[in-house]
Amino acid sequence: MTKKKFLCILLALVVVCCMCVACGNQDNTDDTTDTTTPTGTTEASVIKIGGIGPVTGSAAVYGSSVKAGMEIAVEEVNALGGAIQFDLNFQDDEHDAEKSVNAYHNLKDWNAQILVGSVTTSPCIAVAAETYADRMFQLTPSASSPDVLTDKDNVFQLCFSDPSQGITSAEYIYNNELATKVAAIYNNGDAYSTGIYDAFKARADELGLEVVYSGTFPDDTTTDFSVQLTAAKDAGAELIFLPIYYTPASLIMQQAKDMNYEPIFFGVDGMDGILTLEGFDVTLAEGVMLLTPFNAWDDDEKVVSFVTKYEKKYGSTPNQFAADGYDCVWALYNACVANNITAEMTASEICEILIDAFTGGFTYSGLTGTDMTWSETGEVSKLPVVRIIQDGVYVDL
Amino acid sequence: MSFLSYLISGLSLGSVYAIIALGYTMVYGTAKMLNIPHGDVIMVGAYISFCATAYWGLPAWVSVIAAMVVCTVLGITIEGLAYKPLRSATPLAVLITAIGVSYFLQNAALLIWGSAPKVFTSVFSSFEAIRLFNNQLTISPEAIVTVVVCILIMIGLTTFTSKTKMGKAMRAVSEDKGAAQLMGINVNRTISLTFAIGSALAAIAGVLLCSAYPTLQPTTGSMPGIKAFTAAVFGGIGSIPGAMLGGILLGLIEILAKAYISTQLSDAIVFAVLIIVLLVKPAGLLGKKISEKV
Numbered sequence: 121m122t123k124k125k126f127l128c129i130l131l132a133l134v135v136v137c138c139m140c141v142a143c144g145n146q147d148n149t150d151d152t153t154d155t156t157t158p159t160g161t162t163e164a165s166v167i168k169i170g171g172i173g174p175v176t177g178s179a180a181v182y183g184s185s186v187k188a189g190m191e192i193a194v195e196e197v198n199a200l201g202g203a204i205q206f207d208l209n210f211q212d213d214e215h216d217a218e219k220s221v222n223a224y225h226n227l228k229d230w231n232a233q234i235l236v237g238s239v240t241t242s243p244c245i246a247v248a249a250e251t252y253a254d255r256m257f258q259l260t261p262s263a264s265s266p267d268v269l270t271d272k273d274n275v276f277q278l279c280f281s282d283p284s285q286g287i288t289s290a291e292y293i294y295n296n297e298l299a300t301k302v303a304a305i306y307n308n309g310d311a312y313s314t315g316i317y318d319a320f321k322a323r324a325d326e327l328g329l330e331v332v333y334s335g336t337f338p339d340d341t342t343t344d345f346s347v348q349l350t351a352a353k354d355a356g357a358e359l360i361f362l363p364i365y366y367t368p369a370s371l372i373m374q375q376a377k378d379m380n381y382e383p384i385f386f387g388v389d390g391m392d393g394i395l396t397l398e399g400f401d402v403t404l405a406e407g408v409m410l411l412t413p414f415n416a417w418d419d420d421e422k423v424v425s426f427v428t429k430y431e432k433k434y435g436s437t438p439n440q441f442a443a444d445g446y447d448c449v450w451a452l453y454n455a456c457v458a459n460n461i462t463a464e465m466t467a468s469e470i471c472e473i474l475i476d477a478f479t480g481g482f483t484y485s486g487l488t489g490t491d492m493t494w495s496e497t498g499e500v501s502k503l504p505v506v507r508i509i510q511d512g513v514y515v516d517l
Numbered sequence: 518m519s520f521l522s523y524l525i526s527g528l529s530l531g532s533v534y535a536i537i538a539l540g541y542t543m544v545y546g547t548a549k550m551l552n553i554p555h556g557d558v559i560m561v562g563a564y565i566s567f568c569a570t571a572y573w574g575l576p577a578w579v580s581v582i583a584a585m586v587v588c589t590v591l592g593i594t595i596e597g598l599a600y601k602p603l604r605s606a607t608p609l610a611v612l613i614t615a616i617g618v619s620y621f622l623q624n625a626a627l628l629i630w631g632s633a634p635k636v637f638t639s640v641f642s643s644f645e646a647i648r649l650f651n652n653q654l655t656i657s658p659e660a661i662v663t664v665v666v667c668i669l670i671m672i673g674l675t676t677f678t679s680k681t682k683m684g685k686a687m688r689a690v691s692e693d694k695g696a697a698q699l700m701g702i703n704v705n706r707t708i709s710l711t712f713a714i715g716s717a718l719a720a721i722a723g724v725l726l727c728s729a730y731p732t733l734q735p736t737t738g739s740m741p742g743i744k745a746f747t748a749a750v751f752g753g754i755g756s757i758p759g760a761m762l763g764g765i766l767l768g769l770i771e772i773l774a775k776a777y778i779s780t781q782l783s784d785a786i787v788f789a790v791l792i793i794v795l796l797v798k799p800a801g802l803l804g805k806k807i808s809e810k811v
Contacts, residue, residue: 176627176632177632180631180632180633181633308781335780336780336781337780338781338784341736341737341739341740343730343732344526344530344730344772346522346523346526346772347523347526347772347775347776347780348775348780350519350522350523350526350776351519351776354519367634367732367734370636370731370732371730371731371732374731378646378655378657379522379655380646380648380655397633397634397635397636398571398633398634398635398636399567399571399635399636399637399638399731399733400636401636
C-alpha cells in the first residue's frame with residue numbers, strides 16, 4: 121500500500137514537472153517567434169505585423185522564403201529608425217487551411233494589426249474569410265488564385281494572378297513561335313495548377329496555338345510521368361507547358377531525358393526554386409523557360425543589396441517568394457508612412473485607411489516590379505516576365 | 518511502340534511494388550500483423566543511401582549496404598520496442614501502434630532531413646540506357662535492375678523458407694504460433710528475424726524506388742507503401758510468389774489504365790480491379806484458403 125502511495129506521489133510530481141517544462145517551452149517558443157523585436161527608441165510606434173505560411177511540410181520552401189524575405193525587410197525598416205517600427209510574428213500553417221486559420225487566431229491574440237499571408241492559395245482563401253469578417257488588412261505575397269480576392273475588399277495580392285500567368289504563357293509561346301505543337305501536363309487536384317492551365321488552354325485556342333496533348337496527375341506526390349511523356353512525344357509536341365510546382369517538374373525533366381525526348385519546357389512561377397532543389401542536376405533545367413517577376417542574378421542595385429543580405433543571413437540564393445515577402449513589408453511601410461498610420465490605431469481602423477490607400481492610387485516599386493498599383497478587386501498591376509535558365513542562372517530574354 | 522514502352526514502365530513500377538509487397542507479406546505471414554511503417558522504413562533506407570553518396574562521398578554499392586544495415590537495425594528496434602510488448606494484445610492495439618510508429622518515422626525524418634525534397638542520384642547513373650528501334654524505345658538500367666533484383670529476391674526467399682531451418686521455423690510460426698513454441702521454436706526470435714529480413718528488403722526497395730523516381734521527402738514511402746500493401750493482398754497476403762505476382766500486375770494495370778483509359782482514374786481502376794479479384798477469390802490470387810475449425 122505504501123509503495124502504491126509512493127508511486128502515486130512520484131507520478132503526480134512527474135506530471136507537475138512535465139507541465140512546468142511544457143510551460144517553459146511555451147515561453148521559449150514565444151520568445152523565438154518574436155525574433156525581430158525592434159531596437160528603436162521607445163517613442164517610435166511599433167506596428168504588429170502577422171505573417172502566415174508553411175515553414176514545415178511539403179510546401180515549406182515557399183513559406184520559409186517569404187518569412188526570410190520579410191525578416192530582412194523588417195530589419196531594414198527598423199534600422200531606418202523612423203516614426204514607424206515593425207514587429208513581425210510569423211506563424212507556420214504547414215500549407216493546411218485549418219492550421220492557417222488557427223495561426224490567424226494566434227496572431228489575433230497577439231494583437232496583430234496587419235496580416236501578410238497566407239503564402240499558399242487554399243489556406244489563404246480560408247484566412248481571407250476570417251480577416252474580412254474581422255476587418256483586418258491582408259496582403260498576400262504569393263497566393264495567386266483570383267478566389268483569394270473574390271468579394272473581399274480587405275484582401276490584396278502582391279503577386280500576379282493565375283489566369284494572367286496562363287494567358288501570358290500562351291501569348292509568349294505563340295508570338296515568339298517557340299512551337300507549333302504544344303502539350304501540357306498539370307496537376308488537376310490543385311486549384312493553382314488547374315487555374316493556370318484553363319486560362320492557358322482558352323487563350324491558346326483563341327490564338328490558334330495547337331495543344332496536342334493535355335496530361336494530368338492527381339497530386340504532387342506523383343512520381344511516374346512516363347505515360348504522360350510518352351503520349352506527348354507520340355503527339356509530336358515540341359514544347360511542354362508545366363503549370364506545376366518544381367518538385368514534379370524535376371521528375372518530368374529527368375524522365376524525359378531518360379526517354380531521349382527533348383522538348384522545350386515552359387514553366388510558371390511554381391518552377392522557381394528548381395535550381396535550389398538539393399541534388400538536382402541543373403543541366404536538366406538548361407533552356408527551361410519560366411515566369412518569374414524576380415531575378416536574383418539581376419544587377420539592379422536594390423536586388424544586389426537584397427541578395428547579398430539574404431545570402432549572408434540564410435546562406436542561400438533568394439527566390440521570388442523571398443522577394444515577394446520583402447516587397448510586402450516595404451509596400452506596407454510606405455503605405456503606413458504616407459497615411460500617418462500609428463500603432464495606437466486598431467486593426468480595423470488601419471484596415472480602412474489601407475484599403476483607401478491601396479485602391480486610391482498608391483504605387484510601389486520594389487524587387488518584383490516597378491510602379492505597381494492595385495485595382496478595386498485587390499489585384500496588382502504587374503506583368504509576368506519570361507526568363508530562361510542558362511548555365512544554372514536566370515537570364516532575361 | 519508506345520505500348521511496349523508502357524509495358525516496360527509497368528514492369529519496372531510493378532517490380533518495385535513487388536519488392537515492397539514481399540516485406541509486407543513476410544511480416545504478415547509470421548507475425549499476423551500489418552506492418553504499416555514498412556513504407557517509412559523504405560524512406561529511411563533511401564535517405565541513408567542519399568546521405569552516404571551525397572554527403573559522405575561513398576560509392577553507390579556501399580550506400581546500399583549501409584542502408585540495409587541501418588534499416589535492419591531499425592526494423593528489429595521497432596519490433597522490439599513497439600510490437601513485442603503487444604504480442605498478446607488485440608490486433609486493433611497492434612494496428613494503432615503500427616500507425617503511430619509510421620507517423621513517428623515520418624516526423625523524425627522531417628526533423629532530421631527537413632521538408633524540402635531532395636533529388637536522389639540514381640545508383641545506376643554510370644550505366645547507359647538501352648535504346649532500341651532507332652531510339653524509339655528506351656529501357657533504363659533502373660528498370661532492368663529492378664526486375665532482375667525482384668526475381669532474385671523472390672527465388673531467394675522461397676528457397677530460404679522451404680530449405681533452411683530458420684525458414685522452416687518461420688513457416689511453422691506462421692501456421693500456428695502456439696504449436697511452434699511447443700515444438701521448441703523460439704517464436705520471438707523468429708519474428709525478429711522476419712522483421713530484419715523485411716526491413717533489409719525495404720532498404721533495397723527504397724534505393725530502387727528512388728533511383729527510378731528520384732525525389733526524396735519524408736512522405737516518399739507512404740503512397741508506394743499503400744500500393745504495395747494492396748499488391749500483397751491482391752496476390753494473396755502471406756504468399757511470397759503471390760506478392761510478386763500482385764506487385765507486377767498492379768504496376769502494369771496502373772500504367773496501362775493511365776495510358777489507355779484515363780490518367781485521372783488510374784488509381785480508381787487499380788482498386789476496382791482489387792475489389793473484383795477479392796470478390797471472386799477472397800484469399801487473393803495465390804492465397805491459401807484456410808477453413809477455420811470450430
